Amino acid sequence: MKLLTAEQFFQQKQNLTDQTNYRNVDSAVLDIIADVQKSGDNALVKLTEKFDGVLLDELAVSEEEFLEAEKSVSEEFKQAIRTAKENILTFHANQTEQSWFINQPGGITLGQKVTPMERVGVYIPGGKASYPSTVLMNVIPAQLAGVKEITITTPPNSDGKVSPYVLAAAKEAGVDTVYKVGGAQAVAALAYGTETIKKVFKIVGPGNAYVARAKKWVFGDVAIDMIAGPSEICIVADETAPPNFVAADLLSQAEHDEDARPILITTSNEVAEAVQAAAYEQAEQRERKDIIQKSLSTNGRIVLADTLAEAIATANDIAPEHLQLMINEPFENLATITNAGAIFIGNYSPEALGDYAAGPNHTLPTSGTAAFSSPLGVYDFVKKSSVIHYPHQALASISKDITTLADAEGLSAHSYSIHIRKDEEDDA
């Protein structure tokens, strides 16, 4: 891991995202989208054969496959899913929003009506790994929002099967509409609909570069959660932080992906040195050692800060997906954190706790986008409508201000729609 001062770190800061620089992927993605728009299910079957190496008879996961999956997973796993589900429900229940109305003098009523989206799609990645936790993290907030139809898509493996863990999690969450489609073709199907897959109004869930770019392209025709980039952990540690804990947490992020960014910011030279040593020592013992070592050496950073204030300012500048505060008085410093997807407080709140079971969402803004984005939440699955009611006299009282502004903007038909109501005698 590279050792830097806060100033050096800031000077070497990379631009992590540039959404205008994906022309090669985009070209392939646009072809796939056009194919699905034109040929629907046929395109999905053909593209799944091409990319996943399996010719499917049915896109939908059958009831039998669900039963088989449920039988194949352990009781221990089911119990873990139930614990996670309960904690996710408890936390996210605090995010539900109510419609509100206010009355103003003269019989005026204004308000904000909150309505769930009708139908949403959840993308669950496939491939070598399996993501049952992602099923819960995406489905439960949508259900709490009141979304009635939830569709999951996930790529099949070469046997035409879907991870039993994913199916068991879907069943536990109460979703039984699962399609064996992945990649940009799944995003296109969810965005525009096919004979089998109904068009949805929002697409959420992580995926590879093709999934991310497809989501970017269909954004505007449907809503999307975010365009996920490389993910990161940033640990702010003082001399009280146990170096072997810090190292283990950096490694838990590093094992995701060679592009993952494990960053330690510390005010303690001793902690910096001890973490550096412990990280490489621990890496030797981990299964995903190659990925971890690549991530550590390429993207790992240890930033030496002169003061805690400098450490926190650096963290805010990074706007990390995961921020761990392993310092003496973490709660006292919470107010100074302005940019972070999730904030883990103290020595016993590692990222893995939030990834699986504490309750808050693990779908978090990556690559610095926490400066302007939020964790996935119930708020992602509702939309608001303003409500406006003015009686005749109330409209008359404000008419002059409206027509003055409309005339200043050169919109005289707007003015006329006010004038015509002033001239009328009747009231309502």
Place this chain on the structure above:
Amino acid sequence: MKLLTAEQFFQQKQNLTDQTNYRNVDSAVLDIIADVQKSGDNALVKLTEKFDGVLLDELAVSEEEFLEAEKSVSEEFKQAIRTAKENILTFHANQTEQSWFINQPGGITLGQKVTPMERVGVYIPGGKASYPSTVLMNVIPAQLAGVKEITITTPPNSDGKVSPYVLAAAKEAGVDTVYKVGGAQAVAALAYGTETIKKVFKIVGPGNAYVARAKKWVFGDVAIDMIAGPSEICIVADETAPPNFVAADLLSQAEHDEDARPILITTSNEVAEAVQAAAYEQAEQRERKDIIQKSLSTNGRIVLADTLAEAIATANDIAPEHLQLMINEPFENLATITNAGAIFIGNYSPEALGDYAAGPNHTLPTSGTAAFSSPLGVYDFVKKSSVIHYPHQALASISKDITTLADAEGLSAHSYSIHIRKDEEDDA
């Protein structure tokens, strides 16, 4: 205006948006963005000369220009701006969100911290028209959210000036950072920064196709409000609706743009006929008669519904930007409205009231996107961070569930970060 049954309307429904079909505009937009990324202010000056026909000495509006603008607008206009400002403030104050925390047994603390974005950019269109109301509608929610730095960009006219109405509205709203840049180059400058214009974290405000596509491209590097398409009004009217009011309101939408969509859905044949006649009769008298007539004949629709339920189902399917309920018992039917940007209730609540002065935002989801998007609001200018704190024993109690899930997902470094804490003796 074309007269249709609800069934015919549904069958002829057009796909209003397809975000994958703008390759010509995109190519020009990407060149502009690359130019601004590379050459900063120089690119802005050069592109402003090219597109707006004026060579600027200074990108920023000077204090003198502000003073000049203030002198040139009427007292009446200033009063109208103050009325609008007060009503927008009153309504949007209801949207502010607080951080919250919950305590769970075992010393667990979970929460959601709400933080304003640091810096946002507001795009105000220029050209022939002037949009002082748009300044208020975009700036005030950001201020209520707690955003400290707000930057406005707007294209200059060929004299190198900016609309005095826009400047007076900006001054009244308390924003004095205004740059004379428009088009895709303004979006690029806000997204990536130049020597003069600081990078922002969210870009809001309406614009032409180049602005909309530039916003789509930079989305992900910064947040954006929405990608605006053709806008619409949908009036649901029964036999109690005054046809001349209905016609005037359809025309107020039609005058915006030839692509604007004025739609009446009515259960009354008499109202349908009377509105059809009144619309063309009124159009003759309006200044923007040509635009209005084009919009009416191309995109105008009168849908005859058999029942109010069918009328409302049709409106929900359209998911209109503006929905007017001019029916006998509008409040009683409010719960059945699921998709609309703003809902105007009764015969004296025309769209123009909401456009300027009632208080709710006039930046609304267009082209059917109200099915998954909300009006611009205070919530657009904050982001949330999850907060997670577990003490040692609380983590120990949930350890097994976490490691079971991590192992199912093949992420053993996640498991290790939990195991290492179980083995430790100390507590914190």
